[in-house]
Amino acid sequence: MAGIVGYGAYAPRYRIKVEEIAKVWGADAPSYKRGLKLVEKSVPAPDQDVITMSVEASRNALRRARIDPADIGAVYVGSESHPYAVKPSGTVVGEAIGATPNIHCADLEFACKAGSEGMFIALSLIDAGKMEYALAIGADTSQGAPGDALEYSAAAGAAAFIFGAKNTVADVEHTFSFMTDTPDFWRREYMYYPRHAGRFTGVPAYFKHVTGCATAILDMAGMKPEDFDYAVFHQPNGKFPLTVGKKLGFTDKQMEPGLLCPRLGNTYSGSSPMGLTAVLDIAKPGQSVFMCSYGSGAGSDGFIFRITDHITGVQDLALKTTDYLDKNQVYLEYGAYAKYRKKIRLGE
Amino acid sequence: MSTSARYWREIPQRYRYEASKCKGCGAVWFPPRLICSACGKKEFEDVVLPGTGKVKTFTVIRVAPSEFSDEAPYAIGIVDLDGGPAIQCQIADCAPEDLKTGMAVKIEFRKVKQEGEAGIINYGFKAVPVL
Numbered sequence: 001m002a003g004i005v006g007y008g009a010y011a012p013r014y015r016i017k018v019e020e021i022a023k024v025w026g027a028d029a030p031s032y033k034r035g036l037k038l039v040e041k042s043v044p045a046p047d048q049d050v051i052t053m054s055v056e057a058s059r060n061a062l063r064r065a066r067i068d069p070a071d072i073g074a075v076y077v078g079s080e081s082h083p084y085a086v087k088p089s090g091t092v093v094g095e096a097i098g099a100t101p102n103i104h105c106a107d108l109e110f111a112c113k114a115g116s117e118g119m120f121i122a123l124s125l126i127d128a129g130k131m132e133y134a135l136a137i138g139a140d141t142s143q144g145a146p147g148d149a150l151e152y153s154a155a156a157g158a159a160a161f162i163f164g165a166k167n168t169v170a171d172v173e174h175t176f177s178f179m180t181d182t183p184d185f186w187r188r189e190y191m192y193y194p195r196h197a198g199r200f201t202g203v204p205a206y207f208k209h210v211t212g213c214a215t216a217i218l219d220m221a222g223m224k225p226e227d228f229d230y231a232v233f234h235q236p237n238g239k240f241p242l243t244v245g246k247k248l249g250f251t252d253k254q255m256e257p258g259l260l261c262p263r264l265g266n267t268y269s270g271s272s273p274m275g276l277t278a279v280l281d282i283a284k285p286g287q288s289v290f291m292c293s294y295g296s297g298a299g300s301d302g303f304i305f306r307i308t309d310h311i312t313g314v315q316d317l318a319l320k321t322t323d324y325l326d327k328n329q330v331y332l333e334y335g336a337y338a339k340y341r342k343k344i345r346l347g348e
Numbered sequence: 349m350s351t352s353a354r355y356w357r358e359i360p361q362r363y364r365y366e367a368s369k370c371k372g373c374g375a376v377w378f379p380p381r382l383i384c385s386a387c388g389k390k391e392f393e394d395v396v397l398p399g400t401g402k403v404k405t406f407t408v409i410r411v412a413p414s415e416f417s418d419e420a421p422y423a424i425g426i427v428d429l430d431g432g433p434a435i436q437c438q439i440a441d442c443a444p445e446d447l448k449t450g451m452a453v454k455i456e457f458r459k460v461k462q463e464g465e466a467g468i469i470n471y472g473f474k475a476v477p478v479l
Contacts, residue, residue: 013441013479046419047440047458051471055457083469092471096363096457319479327479330441339418 002126003168003305004161005067005133006314008060009277010053011157011264011324014043016337018152024334025147032152037238041155041265043332046340049083050139053158053270055096058135060318061160062097064169065133069098072162073131075105076121078114078138078269080187080194082107093137104131111185112234113295114138115159115269120301122163123172133164140268145193146343153237155265157324159273169314170280170289170305174221178213179299186296196296205298206236210244213300214292218248221304225249229287232275234294235261250290257282258291263325269295276305278321283307351463355470362472365399365455367433368392376433400478401429403451408444415461423447427455427475441476452478 017040022029033039044053054077062069077089090105108114108121115138122134139158144150163172184205187194197205210233218224225231231250233241238261245255258275260267267274272293279289289305338344360366361379368380372389378397383390406425409416416422423439425447439447440458453475460472 045441045458047460047474049459049469051469052457052459059457087468092363095359096471098364323479328477 001168001171002123002163002165003171003308004280005164005166005168006061006063006065006162007160007169007277007280008057008062008064008318009157009159009274009321009324010056010060011042011267011274012044012048012053013324013328013330014045014332014340015040015329016043016332016334020332020334020337021152035239036152037242038153038262038265040263041153042157042267043337043340044141044156048156049141050077050079050081050158051083051089051092053141053156054089054093054137054139054160057139057158057160058093058097058137061135061162063318064314065162065164066314066317067133067162067164070102072099072133072135073103074122074125074134075099075103076108076118076134076136078108078110078116078118078136079140080109080111080114080268081141081143082109099135110299111296112236112266112268112271113293113299113301115273116291116293116301116303119161119163119273119303120175120177122161123175126163126165133162136161136163138269138271138273140270142266142268143193143341146338148193150194150196153261153266155267157264157267157270157274159270159277161273167310168308169311170283170307172303173306174217174302174304176213176217176220176302177299178209178216178302180209182209182296182298184296184298201236201296202240205296206234206240206294207244209298209300210234210292210294211248213302214248214290217302217304223304225254225290227288228254228290230257230279230283231255231290232258232272232279233292234272234300235259235275236266236271236294238262260321260325274321280311281315281320281322283311285309285311352468355468362460363457365397365473367395367397369395378433378435397435397455398429398432399455401427401432401453401455401475403439403447403449403453403475404428404434405449406439406447425475427453438474439476440474454478
């Protein structure tokens with residue numbers, strides 16, 4: 001059965017706290033922390049972008065997969081913050097990990113679900129017997145406009161998964177995708193910051209699509225929320241995933257191991273994929289994992305994984321996702337953060 | 349002037365840290381050489397540099413060239429790779445006052461510079477403190 005043979009995550013070490021952002025804009029930090037269920041977010045260093053984080057996450061995935069990178073047949077990088085408007089991120093990633101030249105490569109974009117799109121395509125290629133291994137990455141260094149609610153959550157991180165049919169650590173038992181045209185969040189060409197439709201991003205967008213996808217895949221699998229050991233949802237803030245999960249019947253205990261947003265922020269295309277890596281770090285053979293992404297525009301991809309006996313042999317072969325969350329954080333003041341995120345317009 | 353071609357030629361070293369190991373005396377050269385400076389032989393095998401090491405020495409750049417001015421102050425150092433040669437590179441993710449010789453570092457893939465707002469982005473390796 002096709003599944004994940006190696007996985008890895010990466011997050012920058014810089015952080016900014018909600019209080020630091022709220023102080024600058026005269027906002028009430030406790031109400032933002034309560035409303036978003038978020039205390040801080042990651043910030044990419046000036047020399048980091050989607051490509052650099054994708055390479056590091058992929059190298060962690062390769063350490064766990066223990067395969068020759070030349071055997072990878074496809075590289076897909078899902079992101080809404082690709083460094084180039086025209087020039088693929090995937091070519092740099094493929095070259096850096098030693099997978100070129102005999103690979104198929106594409107950059108994907110679907111707001112926050114570009115990462116799970118890549119996972120779906122990579123899995124399908126393995127299922128179709130087209131190649132031995134396929135690499136899917138979800139990564140973002142997203143921006144929120146200064147003072148906008150998104151600025152408190154828009155963060156940076158990456159997750160990478162190598163799919164294959166042999167020596168899997170997590171088999172994919174079911175997938176399902178759910179999509180409609182829903183204009184809840186967008187960024188037009190040449191615009192630096194995205195726009196969003198405020199409260200419209202909730203019920204008609206996130207909740208409708210996550211619920212639609214989750215309900216359908218559970219029906220397809222003939223499973224109930226209590227049949228799972230872990231559940232991971234897209235995390236635009238700390239509140240939405242817990243709310244939708246509880247409505248579906250999942251418990252906090254199932255969701256907390258994969259809920260990274262309160263300390264990491266929303267890593268957009270990396271969000272639910274990074275949550276999945278955190279779960280894989282602690283999962284045991286035989287356990288089942290539910291995952292549902294969400295991307296504005298809008299749609300959700302659902303996955304049901306079954307952990308295999310191989311998981312215990314690979315978990316310690318690379319840095320764990322919580323290592324990136326817990327170790328050596330460097331906290332920034334707003335001024336340095338604004339400089340790092342190029343929010344300050346410089347003279348020529 | 350674009351340096352795309354030069355950047356492209358250096359991809360094996362900048363992206364994958366590929367070095368050459370002399371088949372005669374075992375010396376490892378980075379970037380690769382055509383003739384071994386230690387024994388004069390011309391036969392090499394390709395090796396990949398180890399991804400960890402220790403800071404041997406460093407200097408802090410406070411008045412930077414324009415391409416790097418956003419990052420000043422930053423450190424440039426020589427890193428003794430574990431079981432490998434020494435390399436020179438930027439040491440990132442570390443305030444200059446926290447940097448010490450002997451500090452354990454690992455090699456990470458980073459943006460090195462970009463050729464203005466419209467030019468290509470140059471990627472490569474930097475050393476960062478281990479987590």
